[in-house]
Amino acid sequence: MSKFPVRSAIRDAMAEEMRSNPNVFLIGEEVGEYEGAYKVSQGLISEFGNQRIVDTPITEAGFTGLAVGASMGGLRPIVEFMTWNFAFQAIDQIINSAAKTYYMSGGLVNIPIVFRGPNGSALQVAAQHSHDLSALFTNIPGLKVVAPYDSADAKGLLKSAIRDPNPVIFLENELLYNEVFEVPEIDYSIPIGSANIKKSGSDITITSFSRGVHAALKAAELLEKENISAEVIDLRTLRPLDTNTIIKSVKKTNRLVSVEEGWMSSGIGAEIISEVTSKAFDYLDAPPERIAALNVPLPYASNLEKLCIPDQDNIFKLCRRLF
């Protein structure tokens, strides 16, 4: 094991897949000569050249549609959105073109493509640069949605995403880019669709994904001090959701809290709780709960922003209330 920040884990996944498949290419704004707005693609242009690390104009609808067409033409595009907020400009090409074509063509035309970039809030970038699109994409048949937390998962899941014959939404988090985690030194990938138990416990199940896992783990430490043993599940993939792992855990712990940084209504938590109440209702000793961003566009001011995003204390308090 070596330690790498999430940023370079993502870069390494792309580089390794590009080395093994000449049809994989990266396209997006500032991915090449600038080496990535968040330096995720650092060094790639010097290795692969500007034919495969394609700097685009600021033209999200255009280059997203172009990438969909390129995938029809036999390529495997990795589309980087500088942040996922800008993908709203291109949402038609993601949903109507990428996600639906395989079905509408009766299985004749598949779209192998990865859409990736930082998702959700960062630090004081306000509403238009802080949107968490997780729940939105999990609503769409024909898409896979991945949201890793640590470096090893980011690398292993991105490699699977690039090899996947379907369109994959890959949600990163700007605040995790600098976080350092262990990464296996072997050649590996992690299958899409499997959750990971980050910490096992016996009294309550906490599910989360992406940066929310960090807060959930911290909350579990606080709970430990109160003699509450929390099991923390990193969902890793949001669609298809690994409900088996969640149900199995809830049957053991009999309590559930879902944590997400997106909004609560029609969110990931709603989906998880619905699954759990329908499949493990009799095992629940307390109402399943969810914690999410407050229902407002994310404000700019640091103190207001902090109020909106669930942290370890919010999670800790909510969990404790269930006993």
Place this chain on the structure above:
Amino acid sequence: MLKDKDYSNIIDELGGGRLLAKNLSKFTNIVLNEKTVYSWKQQGIPDRWKPSIIKLLLKAGGTIPQGFIPPGMSVNNFQDNSSLNTELLEKYDNFNENDISNKTLESFYEKMLYLRRFEERVGQLYGLGLIGGFCHLYIGQEAVSVGMEAAINKDDNVITGYRCHAHLLSRGASPYKLLCELMGKGDGISKGKGGSMHMFDPKNNFWGGHGIVGAQVPIGTGLAFASKYLNKPSLSLTYFGDGAANQGQVYESYNMASLWKLPIIFCIENNQYGMGTSIKRASAGTDLSKHGESFGIPGFAVNGMNPISVYLAAQKAVKWVREGNGPIILEMKTYRYRGHSMSDPAKYRTREEVQKMREEQDPIEFMKKKLVDKKIYSSKKLQSIDDKIRSEISNLAEKAINSNPSNEDDLYTDVLCEDYDE
């Protein structure tokens, strides 16, 4: 005031009356007589020609006499900032109607007629309630698809919007599978899951069939990107309508295609109406072939009701693109006889307008006359071809009507490439 001598000098500087007449005609599409131009030496250059002449003078590095520029304007108003090299495009202008073989002319008639009879049958089936949803017919526009297809190769990629039946047939898709798809049958090209607007035929390099107006344009640009990336000689023929031409992503595509010199023909089927809105009410600049100018993309308008004009224009465009010059825009001036879709009462235009187009500009009638005039086919032969096509389509329609509806087991297939857990 300018003197006779000034006018004379200008005309001489621009190569004399003959050359100037030719160059002005190119600028404006108005055919000028060289004698008229010579007469300007004495009578003075009419005001309406001054802007074009100033542009030509600037291009030739000639001197513009005091008082020649219209009041309130300066030389800057006439500077040509476009990077277009129209002369370069002229080099590609050596395709001639006389070189078209009789066999090709015959095929134009047969193929257009096939598209017409197919769509007429589709219209009937829709009327009978056997086809549902949105259904857009190609009747009237046949010359475009047939003329373009004749100039490209099977390896080239074709993509269009929702008015896609004809382009599929031109590519070689199975008419039976199309009819089945339209009627929601298991034998449909998309197993009945796409319908009229969403049909794909990758074996024939046809990539849809797209229901969102204009969305196919960046996708078509991506097909061209892939050809270039993979060093394939294939080009992308990307169709869209005059309505789609107002979508932002069309201009995003022009920009990328020109920036990266992608092998793509943007073929605008200007049938004069985006659904119920005439082009004059929708586009600030109705000269759609010129919309690529600021991106450095050449383009020209073509009589899209004449398969020969379409074919000649297509050959020129194909050569331009294949030789690595990047994208080109063809604006096909065409017309649809039927409504935008089956549910369109077409109140935005008069019956007379439609009738006039049918009587005076119909591409199939044009080809009939051509074949008879050239003594390639007799009227009897024309009729027998029509009868054969009618009966073939009729038989296919019967077979499609009697085929099984879409298989319910297919409901959950093709969502993802692997098994899908609903």
